[in-house]
Amino acid sequence: MNDLKIPGKALKSFVLTQEFKRFKEFAVSCTDFRYIGICYGDPGVGKSLAASHYTNWDDEITDENAIDDISPERRKMIESCKGIVVTAPVTNTPKIIKTNIVRRTFGYGVALSKANNETDVYKRVVNSQGLCPLVIIDEADRLNINSLEEVRNLYDQHLFGLIFIGMPGIEKKFSRYPQLYSRIGFSHEFKRLSEDEMKFIFPKIWRNLGLIYNPDDFSDVEALNIIMRVTGGNFRLIDRLFSQITRILKINKLQGITKEVVEAARKCLIIGDH
């Protein structure tokens, strides 16, 4: 686990999973080769969080202008930032998606120029569009053909690495648009957590809750197995289930997670067919 704090979440910090490492390799390849990549996976497996954790993108950078000097905080931000993340709006036209991307790549470009001590305002502006190495478009299922065409056009102009994140099936949808499909270099399936990984991660979550997981205690092992079964490795469910577990432990002043606690927590959740 590392320092990224996720407010209001039971998991509190970002868990560095195997799937995240694979996502990172995929994103690095898209950046290095300036390819288009598609990342797809079920809702709640952690795609959006992986994108923001990898890029370290902060929407504040969009506000950067070419004239003012960069603040030390923003300098730090941009130096650790590997690209921009845009969430496709629910209703989108080519113009809306273009504005969303260009504003951010411009902010990224001028911020980076300033961080690299470029003093000429004209150069800061002119160079800005070419500086962004990676654009990630989340909720890409929402894009229609015209918006996709606009994104492809921007990609051809500026040659950033480009990742579309969406639900399973997005790759089939894209295969209907040969212009775009022919440019796709990588496809990546974002999978849910494996059982082995859950067994590795859950004891850490136990610890985060101030409890100790004992692999020799049957009731701990039983509780862990039920959590694995109920959540099926889906991060959103894991987070919600642990939120309920924490609540139940607190209300009942209990000291350990047992089968009964997990089952009581489960009853409070709406869980699909996992």
Ligand SMILES: Nc1ncnc2c1ncn2[C@@H]1O[C@H](COP(=O)(O)OP(=O)(O)O)[C@@H](O)[C@H]1O
């Ligand atoms: N690596 C992670 N570490 C901690 N929590 C995570 C992680 N990945 C996902 N989550 C939790 O799961 C929730 C859903 O993740 P999200 O990225 O929104 O899923 P998706 O975009 O695939 O639908 C997050 O809000 C967070 O609570």
Ligand SMILES: [Mg+2]
């Ligand atoms: Mg998402």
